[in-house]
Amino acid sequence: MGKTIAEKIFDNHIVDTPGTDICVISLDAVFCHEITTPVAIKDLEARDKDRVFDAGRIKAVIDHVTPAKDSKTAMQGKILRDWARRHNIDDFFDIGRNGVCHALFPEKGFVRPGFTIIMGDSHTCTHGAFGAFAAGVGSTDLEVGILKGVCSFKRPESIRVNISGSLAPGVYAKDVILALVGKIGVNGATNAVMEFSGPVVDSMDMDQRMTLCNMAVEAGATSGICAPDMQTVDYLWPFVKEEYASKKDALKAFQAFAPDRNAVYKQVIEFDVSDLPPQVTFGYRPDQVKPVASLEGEKIDQVYIGSCTNGRFEDLEIAASLLKNHRIDSSVRAIVSPATPDIYARALDAGIIKTFMDAGFCVTNPTCGACLGMSNGILAHGEVCASTTNRNFNGRMGKGGMVHLMSPATAAASAIAGTITNSKIFSQRSHEGESI
Amino acid sequence: MKPFNGNVLFLDRSDINTDEIIPAKYLTEITKEALKPYLLEDLVLDGFDPQTDINGRAAVVTRGNFGCGSSREHAPWAFEVNNIHLVVASGFARIFQQNMFNCGMMAVELDEEVIDHLFTTFAGRETSVETDLDKRVFTFTAGSVVEEIPFTISDFALSLVNAGGWVEFADKNY
Numbered sequence: 001m002g003k004t005i006a007e008k009i010f011d012n013h014i015v016d017t018p019g020t021d022i023c024v025i026s027l028d029a030v031f032c033h034e035i036t037t038p039v040a041i042k043d044l045e046a047r048d049k050d051r052v053f054d055a056g057r058i059k060a061v062i063d064h065v066t067p068a069k070d071s072k073t074a075m076q077g078k079i080l081r082d083w084a085r086r087h088n089i090d091d092f093f094d095i096g097r098n099g100v101c102h103a104l105f106p107e108k109g110f111v112r113p114g115f116t117i118i119m120g121d122s123h124t125c126t127h128g129a130f131g132a133f134a135a136g137v138g139s140t141d142l143e144v145g146i147l148k149g150v151c152s153f154k155r156p157e158s159i160r161v162n163i164s165g166s167l168a169p170g171v172y173a174k175d176v177i178l179a180l181v182g183k184i185g186v187n188g189a190t191n192a193v194m195e196f197s198g199p200v201v202d203s204m205d206m207d208q209r210m211t212l213c214n215m216a217v218e219a220g221a222t223s224g225i226c227a228p229d230m231q232t233v234d235y236l237w238p239f240v241k242e243e244y245a246s247k248k249d250a251l252k253a254f255q256a257f258a259p260d261r262n263a264v265y266k267q268v269i270e271f272d273v274s275d276l277p278p279q280v281t282f283g284y285r286p287d288q289v290k291p292v293a294s295l296e297g298e299k300i301d302q303v304y305i306g307s308c309t310n311g312r313f314e315d316l317e318i319a320a321s322l323l324k325n326h327r328i329d330s331s332v333r334a335i336v337s338p339a340t341p342d343i344y345a346r347a348l349d350a351g352i353i354k355t356f357m358d359a360g361f362c363v364t365n366p367t368c369g370a371c372l373g374m375s376n377g378i379l380a381h382g383e384v385c386a387s388t389t390n391r392n393f394n395g396r397m398g399k400g401g402m403v404h405l406m407s408p409a410t411a412a413a414s415a416i417a418g419t420i421t422n423s424k425i426f427s428q429r430s431h432e433g434e435s436i
Numbered sequence: 437m438k439p440f441n442g443n444v445l446f447l448d449r450s451d452i453n454t455d456e457i458i459p460a461k462y463l464t465e466i467t468k469e470a471l472k473p474y475l476l477e478d479l480v481l482d483g484f485d486p487q488t489d490i491n492g493r494a495a496v497v498t499r500g501n502f503g504c505g506s507s508r509e510h511a512p513w514a515f516e517v518n519n520i521h522l523v524v525a526s527g528f529a530r531i532f533q534q535n536m537f538n539c540g541m542m543a544v545e546l547d548e549e550v551i552d553h554l555f556t557t558f559a560g561r562e563t564s565v566e567t568d569l570d571k572r573v574f575t576f577t578a579g580s581v582v583e584e585i586p587f588t589i590s591d592f593a594l595s596l597v598n599a600g601g602w603v604e605f606a607d608k609n610y
Contacts, residue, residue, distance in 0.1 A: 016610070137535075138507055190527065
C-alpha cells in the first residue's frame with residue numbers, strides 16, 4: 001500500500017506507539033516564541049528539569065509583542081532570552097533580528113523536507129509548505145519537546161486537495177485557501193493533514209505555498225503539506241548546497257517525501273480554481289467566506305497588511321503595485337508590518353516601503369501583534385478591519401472589532417477605496433470581458 | 437488524579453474558539469491563576485454571563501469543534517484554575533483536546549445525538565455529573581432525573597489522566 005507524505009515522515013520518526021493509533025515521534029526542530037514558551041520554561045524550572053534535548057534543534061524568537069509594550073511582555077521576553085542564553089541556543093532572534101516566526105524560520109533555512117517540527121503556535125502548519133510535518137501544539141507538548149525531543153500524535157490521515165485550473169490575475173493563494181476553508185468548514189480537516197497538490201500548487205512559489213499551508217489549521221488540520229519539488233530546492237539551495245553535489249541530487253533526496261501514487265487518503269477534494277474570484281470573510285468564523293464583490297462597499301476603519309499569512313516580500317510587492325501613485329482614503333488608517341527584517345530591508349531597497357509611506361501607511365517593525373489583538377494595531381469597539389491575517393474570530397483584533405480576511409491585493413485596493421473592493425488587477429480583467 | 441465530578445455548565449454552540457475561551461490580551465500572564473477571572477470572557481451566547489455562570493461549575497457540556505483556533509494552552513488552564521476539569525462535546529479541535537489530556541484533564545467526545553439528548557434533558561436545569569473512570573460511565577443528575585451515559589477514552593489518553601499529564605508520562609517513558 002502506498003504512503004502519503006505525512007506517513008512517510010512518521011515512518012522515519014516513530015519512537016513509540018503507546019496505543020493503537022498513537023505515535024510518539026522524534027522531532028527535528030522545536031520552535032519557540034515568547035508567549036507560549038515562558039510557561040513551559042517556568043514549569044521545567046519548577047520540576048527541576050531545566051534542560052533542553054538539543055540546543056541546536058531549538059529555535060527561538062520574540063515576535064508576538066515586540067518591542068515589549070509593558071512590564072508583563074518585557075518579562076516574557078526576558079524569560080525566553082535568559083533561557084536561550086543559559087542553554088546556548090544560538091538561533092535566538094532578539095529585538096533587531098526578530099520577525100514573525102513562520103516567516104523568519106523558513107527564511108533562515110531551518111525547515112527541510114521530511115522534518116518533524118512543533119511549536120506552541122497553531123500556525124506552525126505553515127512549514128508544511130516545504131514537505132515537512134509541522135504542527136501547532138500547547139505549552140505542555142512544547143515543554144516535553146524541549147526536554148525530550150518527542151511529541152505524540154494520532155497516526156496521521158491525510159486529505160488530498162488537488163487544485164487544478166489556473167488562477168485569474170488578481171487571485172492568489174490566500175483566495176484559494178479562504179475558498180477551501182469556506183468549502184470544507186472550520187471542522188472539515190480536524191485531526192487530518194491537508195496534502196495540497198495539483199498544477200496550481202506546482203506553479204506556486206514557496207511564499208504562496210506558505211500562505212496556503214498557513215491556514216490549513218483554520219479548517220482544523222493538524223498540518224498543511226506540499227510535496228517537495230524544484231521550487232523547494234531552489235529556495236533551500238543556499239542552506240543545503242554543501243550537502244548535495246547538485247540541485248538534482250537535492251531534489252532526488254527531497255523526493256523521498258513525495259507521496260506514492262497509490263497512497264491512501266481519507267478524502268480527495270478536487271478544486272478547480274479557474275473561475276475563482278478574490279475571497280473575503282464575513283462573520284466570526286474563517287469558513288464564512290464570500291466573493292469580494294458581494295461585500296463591495298462595506299465600510300472599513302483600518303487596513304492591516306502583514307502576519308505569518310501575508311507579510312512576506314511578494315505580498316508587500318503586490319500591495320505596493322496597487323498603492324503606487326495612490327493615497328489611502330481619508331476615512332481609513334492603514335498599517336503594514338513586513339514579516340521579517342530581511343523582508344523589510346528588501347522592501348526598502350525596492351522602494352516598496354516608500355510607496356507604502358507615500359500612500360499614507362504606518363510602517364511597523366516585524367511583529368505578530370495586531371493579528372491577535374495584542375499590540376500595534378488593536379481595534380476599538382465597533383471598528384472594522386480589512387486584514388491579510390488568518391482569523392476573524394469575535395474580538396480577535398480587539399474587543400468588539402470586526403475583521404474581514406482577504407489577500408494583500410484586496411486589502412490595498414480597499415485601503416484606497418475606504419471600503420471593501422476588488423483590486424484593479426482582478427477587475428480590469430473582468431471588465432475586459434474575459435471569462436473568470 | 438484530578439476530580440471530574442460536579443455541576444455542569446451547558447454551552448449551546450459549535451466552534452467555540454480559544455479566543456473566546458481566553459482572549460489573547462491575557463496571554464501576557466505567566467501564571468495560570470492569573471487567568472481565573474477571564475474564562476469565556478468574549479463568549480457571546482444567549483443566556484450566558486461569564487461573570488455569574490462559571491462559579492461553582494466543574495464540567496462543561498457543549499457542541500462540535502470545541503476549542504478551535506489558537507494553540508494556547510491558556511484555554512485549558514483557564515478551565516483548570518476555575519476547577520473545571522472535564523469538557524464533554526460532540527467534537528474537539530485537535531490541539532485543545534490534546535492540551536486537556538496533557539494537563540491530566542478530560543475532553544471526552546460523545547455522539548451528536550447523545551449531546552442533543554443531554555441538552556434536551558438537562559440544559560437550563562441545575563445538573564451535576566459524576567464520572568466513573570473504571571466503568572467509563574458519566575452519571576448526569578438533575579433533581580429526580582438520573583441518566584447514565586457510557587463514554588470511550590483511549591488507553592493512552594487515560595494513562596495521561598492517571599499520570600497527571602504528559603510531562604509526567606513522557607519523563608517516565610522517554
